[in-house]
Amino acid sequence: MPSDFIREIVAVHVAEGNQVHTRFPPEPNGYLHIGHAKSICLNFGIAREFGGICNLRYDDTNPTKEEVEYVDSIFEDVRWLIGGWADHCLGLKPKGKTPDTMTVEGKSDFYLAPVTGGASTKVGQTSSLPPSSGEKVRDRQDACPTLEPFYASDYFDQLYQYAVALLKKAKAYVCDLSSEDMDKYRGVPDRPGKDSPFRNRSIGENLDLFTRMKNGEFPDGACTLRAKIDMASPNIWLRDPVLYRIRHAEHHHTGGKWRIYPMYDFAHCLSDYLEGITHSICTLEFEVHRPLYDWILENLDLPRPLPHQYEFARLSLGYTVMSKRKLMQLVNDGLVSGWDDPRMPTISGLRRRGVTASALRAFAYHIGITKYNGLTDVAVLEHAIREDLNQHALRRLVVLRPTKVVLTNFPEGKTEELDATNNPEDPNAGTRKVPFSRVLYIEQDDFTETPPPKYFRLRPGGEVRLKYAYIIRCDKVVKDASGRIVELHCTADLDSKSGGPNSGRKVKGTIHWVSAAQAIEAEVRLYDRLFTVPEPDAAGDFKQHLNSRSLEVVTAKCEPGLKDAKSELRYQFERLGYFCLDSGHQPSTTSHQLVFIRTITLRDAWAKEAQKA
C-alpha cells in the first residue's frame, strides 16, 4: 500500500472514526492525460484503501471552453483506468439528480449523495487487459443507463443561493469595474490594491443588481460579483476575488438557463461541500487559493463539516509536454492524428498505444506523491509498461524488415509444424504450431557481412539457431547488380531440431524467423517518443523539438496465426517489442487487413553494446 503525506492525513482522519470522501474534478475542456492519471490514482486509491468513495465531477463552470466530446472522453478514460481496481469506489449519481434540500441544526442545507457506480458502469474487467481498449462511448445513454458523474453545473441554483447569502451578510458586492480597471485596483504582489468604488453599495442595491445580472439585463463584462475580503492582503486571491461573471453563452450541460457563471474558487469549495467531500486534493498551483477556499466556506456559516484542500506536485514527464493547451495545439495543428494519437501522453493515446491500465497504475504508484516539482524520467513509465506486458503478452514471430533465406538442404515443398511457446512467463498460456519450410524471412539486422565485435547473429560462414527450429549456417550471400542482398543461402543442421534428441548443441545466437510461404503481411506502426529533448517546453516553442522520426510504418511478415489477432490481447513479437492491434484504425486507410502498433520495444542490451563500439 502506498504511503505519502496526504494518505497520512487521511489515515489520521479515519483513525478518528471518520469516513473518507474524495473527488476527481476535471474540467471538460480537453482530454485527460497521464498527469490526470496520477491524480485519479491518488483520489481513487485513497477511497479504495480507506473504504471511501471518490466522486467523478466535471468542474464545468466555464461554458466557453467546455464540450460534450470532452465530457464523454473523460468518463470513458476514468472508467478504463480504474476498471477492475476501484470501480466499487466510483461515486456517481442518478441521472438528472440535483442536490436535496435538508435541515441540519435548524439550518437549511444542500446535499447530493453519491451512488457507487461499480456494477452499473459495465467496466467489470479484472484483468489488466481491457476487453475493448479504445472503444469510444458513442452512445452516452448506453454507456451508463441510470447513473452519471457529478456536474458542478448541477449546483448553479444552490451556488446562486449561497452567493445571495454572502450578499445578505455584506460579504460580497456587485462591482462595475471593467476588467482593465479591476487589474489596476488589484495592485501588484508587493503593493496593496485599493478598494473598488462600488465596494460599499448597500445590501439592497447589491441584491437587486445581482438579480438583474442573473436575469441577463447586463452584457458580458458589465459587472461582477466579488467577495468583500481585503484589498491589502499579501495574498492576491484575497483581494476581493471575482465570484460570478456574466457570460451570455450556451452551456453544454445547463443549456441556455444561465447568464451568470460562478468562478472556480466559488464553485469548487461549495461543490466539495455539497457532495460531502472530506479531502479535496489538487495540484500545487492552487495552494495560494486555499485561504479563499476556506474563507468562502467559513463565511457562509455552514452546518456540516467542511472539506479541506490539500495540494501535491503535478507530474512532469521527460520527453513530453503535459499542458492541455499544448496538447490541443498538437491536435489542432495536425502534428498528431488526434487526442488519441499513440504518441500522445493522453490516457486515450496511451490506451491506443497498448499501454494497460494496470501499467499506468503501477507507474503512478512508483512516482509517489510529494510537494516537490521534479521531472520524472520516462524510463519509469517504460519500465512499468514492460513489466506489465512481459507477464501477459503472447509471444509471436514477426519479421519487420525481411531478408530472404533459402535452406538449400531442406526439401522443396515440405512443411513442418513446430511447437512454439506462447508465453514463457505463463505456463498456462500453452503452445502453438508455427509452419517451417525451405524459404524463410529473417530480420535484416540479424545478418551482416561485417560483424562488429560481440555480434553473435548470422554472418557468412557463421551459425545461429532459428528459434523453435534448426541451427543454420550461412553459405552464400546472393546480391543483385547494385550490391543489395537478395537472399541468403544457408544449410540447416537437420539434427539440431528444437525439442529433438540432439537439440542440445549450443550456438551463440538465436534469431526469429517466418516461413515465407505461409507468412501474412501486416502494417506495423513503429512509434517513438514525440520529442527529442527531455524538457520540450523548457524554453521557446516546444514544437521545435518534435521528433521527425516519431513514426515509421513498415510492412511486416507475420506467422500465419496472427490473422486471428485480437484487439483485447497484447503481443510480444519476439526479440522486437510489444505490439497490439490498432483500435483506432479505420479499415479504409490501408490496404492491409492487419495494423499493429508498437507499444514499446524490448530492452535492448545489444543496442547499448553496439553503441559503445
Add this chain to the structure above:
RNA sequence: UGCCCGAUGGUGUAACGGUAGCACAGCAGACUCUGGAUCUGUUUGUCAUGGUUCAAAUCCAUGUCGGGCAGCCA
C-alpha cells in the same frame, strides 16, 4: 524588492530526534533456444552556514537555489 511552497545519489521517492533505505537508470557478472525475462554484486546522496541536543536529513535561525501567485481560466 510582497506572500506561499519546496530542496535527500543521475532521476523519482523513504526514513516523523537514534544504522540514510527503495525503485528506475548506470556499471559488472551469472543464466538464457528472446542480446527479453530472471538472479547476484556494485558506483553515486541529506543545498549552505550557524545554533539546540548525548545524538539532526529531521527541530530553530540566516542565506542560497527552484517553483507558484497580479484571468471576469481551471
